[in-house]
Amino acid sequence: MFSIEQAKQMAKRLRASLETRDQAVPHATALELVAQQLGYKDWNTASAMLPQESPPPAITFDKPIPILRMFDEIKAREFYLDFLGFSVEFEHRFEADLPLYLGISRDGLQLHLSEHHGDASPGSTVFVPMHNIERLRDELLAKRYGYGRPDIVQQGWGQVLEVHDPFGNRIRFCQS
Structure with missing residues (x-):
């Protein structure tokens, strides 16, 4: 109005x-x-x-950025960067020997990985709606990752490709 x-x-x-x-x-x-x-x-x-003043702006939300717990920087980089193909957006440590907080992204999907105890619980699941799921599956299988060969499962709501990181977290890529 x-x-x-x-x-x-x-x-x-x-x-x-x-x-x-x-x-x-x-x-x-x-x-x-x-x-x-x-x-x-x-x-x-x-x-x-007409009202005298403009109504206050509507509350809006940007897309959320899930935070996943990690325990080993080398394994996290191997899984998220080498296998899944994410790129590093930023890295943060309060000091050189303190826990890492890592921002990564790939094709519009952003994740934060944290070694900080209070940031997230291991064993979390992130649901990611997407397109071209077969292409992602083929890309991942071609990498011959030693700890997983994900495949697409047909569910009632769509095709699901689930990957498990070394810390017990799951990412469910889904194409409707």
Whole structure:
């Protein structure tokens, strides 16, 4: 819904646009035109019905980034980077000998891996809707990873390709 202030700004922009086309109109005419565009009989009706201020912006959420627990940096890199094909976005340690917090991504999917005790529980599952699941399966099988040869399972909701990391976490890739 528009506010009175937004409607006035629309009228101001309308006047400016018409002036560039040598079609100058009084401010009152621009207000009447905006009121009609917003579905009101005239500006007096619109100004009586429109709220004084804009409503607060709607709450919106960006996509979540799952955090998975890891215990061994070398095994995590072998699984997530070498086998699954993720790339490192960032690495963070408070000091050189403290736990690693690692951000990784692949084709729009972001994951965070953490050695910090309180960040996540081992044995978590992440469900990942996707497209071209057969291509992912073929890519993973071609790597001949020593700890898993995932295959697609047909479920009632779609095709599922599940991989298990060295820390007991599961990623379920699913194509509807």
